[in-house]
Amino acid sequence: MAIRINGTDVQAPSDPRVSLLDLLREELHLTGTKKGCNQGACGACTVLVDGERVVSCLALAVQYEGCEITTIEGLSKEGALHPLQEAFVEHDGFQCGYCTPGQICSAIGMAAEAKRGVPSHVTDDLSTDTIVLTHDELRERMSGNLCRCGAYNGIVAAITETFVEAGE
Amino acid sequence: MIPFTYARAANTADAVVHGSAAGAKYLGGGTNLVDLMREGIEHPAGLVDVSGLSRDITETDNGGVLIGAGVKNTALAENRLVRTRFPVLSRAIVAGASGQIRNMATVGGNILQRTRCTYFYDDTGSRCNKREPGQGCDAIDGFNRIHAILGASPSCVATHPSDMCVALAALDAVVHLEGAGGKTRRLPFTDLHLLPEGRPDVETVLEPGELITAVELPAQPMAARSTYRKVRDRSSYAFALVSVAASLEMDGATIGDVRLALGGVAHKPWRAWKAEEVLRSKAATQATFQAAAEAELADAVPLKDNGFKIELAKRTIIAVLGELSGVSA
Numbered sequence: 306m307a308i309r310i311n312g313t314d315v316q317a318p319s320d321p322r323v324s325l326l327d328l329l330r331e332e333l334h335l336t337g338t339k340k341g342c343n344q345g346a347c348g349a350c351t352v353l354v355d356g357e358r359v360v361s362c363l364a365l366a367v368q369y370e371g372c373e374i375t376t377i378e379g380l381s382k383e384g385a386l387h388p389l390q391e392a393f394v395e396h397d398g399f400q401c402g403y404c405t406p407g408q409i410c411s412a413i414g415m416a417a418e419a420k421r422g423v424p425s426h427v428t429d430d431l432s433t434d435t436i437v438l439t440h441d442e443l444r445e446r447m448s449g450n451l452c453r454c455g456a457y458n459g460i461v462a463a464i465t466e467t468f469v470e471a472g473e
Numbered sequence: 474m475i476p477f478t479y480a481r482a483a484n485t486a487d488a489v490v491h492g493s494a495a496g497a498k499y500l501g502g503g504t505n506l507v508d509l510m511r512e513g514i515e516h517p518a519g520l521v522d523v524s525g526l527s528r529d530i531t532e533t534d535n536g537g538v539l540i541g542a543g544v545k546n547t548a549l550a551e552n553r554l555v556r557t558r559f560p561v562l563s564r565a566i567v568a569g570a571s572g573q574i575r576n577m578a579t580v581g582g583n584i585l586q587r588t589r590c591t592y593f594y595d596d597t598g599s600r601c602n603k604r605e606p607g608q609g610c611d612a613i614d615g616f617n618r619i620h621a622i623l624g625a626s627p628s629c630v631a632t633h634p635s636d637m638c639v640a641l642a643a644l645d646a647v648v649h650l651e652g653a654g655g656k657t658r659r660l661p662f663t664d665l666h667l668l669p670e671g672r673p674d675v676e677t678v679l680e681p682g683e684l685i686t687a688v689e690l691p692a693q694p695m696a697a698r699s700t701y702r703k704v705r706d707r708s709s710y711a712f713a714l715v716s717v718a719a720s721l722e723m724d725g726a727t728i729g730d731v732r733l734a735l736g737g738v739a740h741k742p743w744r745a746w747k748a749e750e751v752l753r754s755k756a757a758t759q760a761t762f763q764a765a766a767e768a769e770l771a772d773a774v775p776l777k778d779n780g781f782k783i784e785l786a787k788r789t790i791i792a793v794l795g796e797l798s799g800v801s802a
């Protein structure tokens with residue numbers, strides 16, 4: 306069984322020690338996904354697995370055979386940026402850009418979770434299936450992605466424009 | 474990381490066969506185990522991937538819920554039955570880790586995650602009885618702000634870091650296990666984890682190779698009125714300093730029944746049996762809540778840096794009982 310990465314089948318590494326992050330960066334040269342802490346704490350390595358956001362540094366690649374991985378490189382369609390990528394540019398959602406691929410993949414997964422009704426720590430009513438992505442909900446749901454440049458205002462603005470105001 | 478083998482278990486029987494081999498360990502989402510392997514603290518010879526097994530959440534005949542050990546933390550928190558009948562469990566899960574980690578973490582792995590004691594993690598620089606039995610404990614006289622105030626021993630003062638487990642302790646959860654030869658057994662969740670005593674390296678009553686297959690929540694009608702409160706150094710994405718899980722049943726102005734558990738205070742998720750005893754059938758007043766909190770923390774022993782946890786635990790208990798009963802100061 307292969308791992309499907311951005312639409313291309315890739316053989317799982319024979320050494321089970323290889324993390325999904327190292328497979329992406331070191332073997333496939335998909336260096337958009339970043340290594341910050343390598344301990345699950347910063348979110349820079351976030352990718353989507355079957356549409357769900359995960360930290361690829363704590364993921365053993367062999368465990369993801371049969372899964373479909375989307376990285377930052379897989380988001381643009383026919384050369385056109387994903388709307389969230391456009392919004393990050395528009396709203397200055399970054400300074401150095403190191404956390405950005407993780408922020409963007411995380412936000413896409415986060416928006417799908419909210420749409421499905423997954424509650425967060427700041428959701429008052431647990432019986433609701435309709436999550437309104439307020440500023441507090443967004444910050445809480447994105448707390449697994451740190452930005453050392455402190456570009457949070459731009460990040461929140463970009464996510465809000467793409468997933469809240471656009472009504473996605 | 475030292476080399477190891479990897480195998481995906483086809484079913485629980487297959488898992489137990491492989492998991493009983495010398496040096497084998499089960500692998501859930503890997504969010505704790507992979508980290509510890511990289512740090513050189515865990516060094517299994519083989520990983521048996523059980524994350525694909527038992528991913529169902531089913532309603533039981535009597536109104537409870539059976540949760541497969543492979544269920545992801547997010548899937549459990551978002552489950553409608555859990556959200557409405559056992560809100561304390563959803564709240565505890567979403568109070569922990571990050572969205573990404575909750576998508577990876579399994580129920581089995583969350584239960585068996587290991588302490589975040591910084592000396593336990595410091596393989597090269599610190600002494601730790603949990604890592605190396607008999608070596609000594611650098612936390613006891615070290616920087617121990619995050620450490621235990623209840624049930625600790627001269628060998629180890631570490632805490633169990635899970636939020637989810639605090640809710641499971643309050644919900645009278647039952648753990649389903651499968652061991653060598655297909656032998657199954659059920660265990661009250663509160664009997665699963667051990668206090669450190671002289672052997673902090675032995676953290677649960679699980680036998681070698683024993684697999685958690687599921688966690689059962691018996692019906693607990695009062696859990697519809699339940700909640701989880703976590704106090705931490707930042708408002709999100711930090712481990713608990715102190716946390717409280719509680720279910721409450723009111724009978725007019727009197728406390729009919731109650732379940733209470735504490736996190737961040739002990740080597741295991743701490744069921745507050747003493748406080749519950751004080752509360753049952755008493756008038757729901759601030760004085761009652763205070764007496765219950767005092768009773769539970771009466772045996773608390775502060776270390777150099779964590780004395781604040783005693784008062785914090787009391788206040789958090791009182792606040793949560795106030796919130797659930799509608800009786801506030």
Ligand SMILES: Cc1cc2nc3c(=O)[nH]c(=O)nc-3n(C[C@H](O)[C@H](O)[C@H](O)COP(=O)(O)OP(=O)(O)OC[C@H]3O[C@@H](n4cnc5c(N)ncnc54)[C@H](O)[C@@H]3O)c2cc1C
Pocket residue numbers: 344345346498499500501502503504505506507508523542543568569570571574577578579580581582583584585586634635636637683684685686710711712713
């Ligand atoms: C940055 C960060 C922040 C975090 N913050 C929090 C927090 O605030 N609150 C909190 O509660 N947690 C927190 N966590 C911990 C997280 O919840 C755990 O890492 C996670 O729940 C472990 O689940 P897993 O499936 O990934 O376990 P794994 O890492 O796969 O396994 C953990 C242990 O369980 C064993 N195991 C797994 N499944 C079974 C089974 N079915 N039967 C028997 N043994 C089994 C494994 O052998 C291993 O020993 C945090 C983690 C990180 C990395």
Ligand code: SF4
Pocket residue numbers: 588590591592593600601602603604609610611612613628629630631673
């Ligand atoms: S408190 Fe426990 S885990 Fe921490 S250093 Fe001491 S023995 Fe090790």
Ligand code: FES
Pocket residue numbers: 339340341342343344345346347348349350351360361362363
């Ligand atoms: S590199 Fe994976 S979370 Fe930091």
Ligand code: FES
Pocket residue numbers: 398399400401402403404405451452453454455456
């Ligand atoms: S833009 Fe520099 S870390 Fe976020």
